[in-house]
Amino acid sequence: xxxxxHTWMQRCRLTSPRTARANVSRSTAVLGGVMRSKWHLFTLxxxxxxxxxxSFAALTQEEVDYLTGNPERxxxxxxxPAKGGDISAQYLISHAYRLRKDEREADAWxxxxxxxxxxxxxxxxxxxLSQRGKGNDALAWFERAMAKGHVGxxxxxxxxxxxxxxxxxxxxxxxxxxxxxxEANDRVAQFWLGDAYRFGLDGYAVDYEAAALWLKKAADQxxxxxxxxxxxxxxxxxxxxxxxxxxxxxxELYEEAGNLGHAGAxxxxxxxxxxxxxxxxxxxxxxxxxxFAQVINNEEASPEQKKKAQLLTAEAVKLREMQLADAxxxxxxxxxFAGDLVPLDSASSSHFSGVNRLPMPGDFRYCEVFGxxxxxxxx
Numbered sequence: 592x593x594x595x596x597h598t599w600m601q602r603c604r605l606t607s608p609r610t611a612r613a614n615v616s617r618s619t620a621v622l623g624g625v626m627r628s629k630w631h632l633f634t635l636x637x638x639x640x641x642x643x644x645x646s647f648a649a650l651t652q653e654e655v656d657y658l659t660g661n662p663e664r665x666x667x668x669x670x671x672p673a674k675g676g677d678i679s680a681q682y683l684i685s686h687a688y689r690l691r692k693d694e695r696e697a698d699a700w701x702x703x704x705x706x707x708x709x710x711x712x713x714x715x716x717x718x719x720l721s722q723r724g725k726g727n728d729a730l731a732w733f734e735r736a737m738a739k740g741h742v743g744x745x746x747x748x749x750x751x752x753x754x755x756x757x758x759x760x761x762x763x764x765x766x767x768x769x770x771x772x773x774e775a776n777d778r779v780a781q782f783w784l785g786d787a788y789r790f791g792l793d794g795y796a797v798d799y800e801a802a803a804l805w806l807k808k809a810a811d812q813x814x815x816x817x818x819x820x821x822x823x824x825x826x827x828x829x830x831x832x833x834x835x836x837x838x839x840x841x842x843e844l845y846e847e848a849g850n851l852g853h854a855g856a857x858x859x860x861x862x863x864x865x866x867x868x869x870x871x872x873x874x875x876x877x878x879x880x881x882x883f884a885q886v887i888n889n890e891e892a893s894p895e896q897k898k899k900a901q902l903l904t905a906e907a908v909k910l911r912e913m914q915l916a917d918a919x920x921x922x923x924x925x926x927x928f929a930g931d932l933v934p935l936d937s938a939s940s941s942h943f944s945g946v947n948r949l950p951m952p953g954d955f956r957y958c959e960v961f962g963x964x965x966x967x968x969x970x
Contacts, residue, residue, distance in 0.1 A: 649711040649715075650683075650686070654683065658683065658686050658687050658690060659690065662687045662688075662691045663691070665683070665684070665687040666688065666691070669684040670684060673700065673703075676707070678704045678707040678708060678709040678712070679704075679709065681700050681701075681703050681704035681707065681709070681712070682700075682704040682709050682711060682712045685697045685698075685699075685700035685701040685704060685715075698719065701715055701716050701719070702716055705732065710735075710736045710739040710740065710741040710744070711736075711741070713732050713735045713739070713741070713744070714732075714736040714743060714744045714747075716732050717729045717731075717744070717747065718747075720732060726751065726756045726758065727757045729751070729757070730751050730756075730759075733751065734748055742772050742775045742776070742777040742780075743772075743777055743779070745768050745771060745772040745775070745777070746769065746772040746777050746779050746783070748765075748768055749764075749766075749768035749769040749772065749780070750765070750783075751765075752764055752765040753765035753769075762793070766793050766794075769783055769784055770784065773805060773808075776808070776812075778808070778809040778812040778813075778814045778817065779809070779814070781805045781806070781809040781812075782805070782806065782809040782817045782820065784805045785801075785802045785808075785809065785817070786802070786806075786820060788801040788802035789802035789806075789820070789823075789824060797832075799827060799832070799833040800835060802824050802835075803821060803824050803825070806820050806824060807821055815847075815848040815851035815852070815853045815856070816848070818844045818845075818847050818848035818851070818853070818856070819844065819845060819848040819853050819856040819859075821841075822840075822841040822842070822843075822844035822845040822856065823841070823859075825837040825838060825840050825841030825844065826841040826842075826869075838863075839869060839870045841869060842860065842863050842870040843870060844856075845859045845863070845869075846882075849882060852891060853891075854886055854889045854891050854892035854893070854896055855896070857882050857883075857885045857886045857889065857892075858882070858883070858886050858892075858899070858900060861878075861879045861880070861882030861883040861885075861886065861900065862879070862903070864876070864878035864881075864882065865879035865903060865906075865910075874910065876908075876910050876911040876914060877907075877911065879903065879904075879907045880904050880911075883900040883904045883907070884900075884904070886900035887900050887901060887904070
């Protein structure tokens, strides 16, 4: 996969999958109506090749170190075996030329390795053709790689057939191949299948348990988009029929995805801190500002996300000032100060979060840690 495609993926796959809207009141800072759309189809399509990253995922760490350590030496050592017909050497030398920014030689050796039957080379060559708008040719090479057991190629074939990118649509076959790829542990297929269960697509009923199962499989393999989507599932309330309501864990997943650069997850992590939900019991405006700052500085964030993060940052500054003023009033009346374990009722204002307390029924964390069966007590 060429670097240009990777750059495009980096920009488009993360900016739009999750749009959030918050109604912010200057006086009460009531944040409501958080609405996130389904993943845009083009974004999910870009995800299908996310794991490759110049196909280094197909290489061992030893091979990666060998190529990146000294591409010139690698070329000198590999050119003989490559010219002698060694398809593994041909595949490796294509990477070495790519690192040297010699796209012409890289493409030539990649095609040679693909023609020779190297499945990873066939997969990468298909990605190159797909980028150049040659959908029919790309599908043919994906099918060759799939025939050799390349599970990522199976996901790509499924995607192509699902949306007819090669001029042919066969959703039934696409859905079957997606399930097979997911069961074969392809994390992108697992993410795609989890998304289908979450939104009730492709004949599946909405099933949060199944969605969480497949999204977790993808998230456990490091796919940050799956972490963010699983966080979404954990934040769907029980009143919506979600038995997987785990707001504390959902917040943590947003932070994990956010630490990997996912702009939407960064925004949602900040919003939960500002609302006093998820892993916090009361608003944490400093925590919110930290995550909104990451959105603002994230090159992958959309202009809309950056604008909202800026507005909410300004609101958080004002609310933090109000919070500190309330804390002084409480300390004057009760003698409490930040760090005390006191009942929340000691606070005189909904803005106050200067005191800590043990988990109690009604808290997100209480419901998860202590297994409360009374869903009505869990916000």
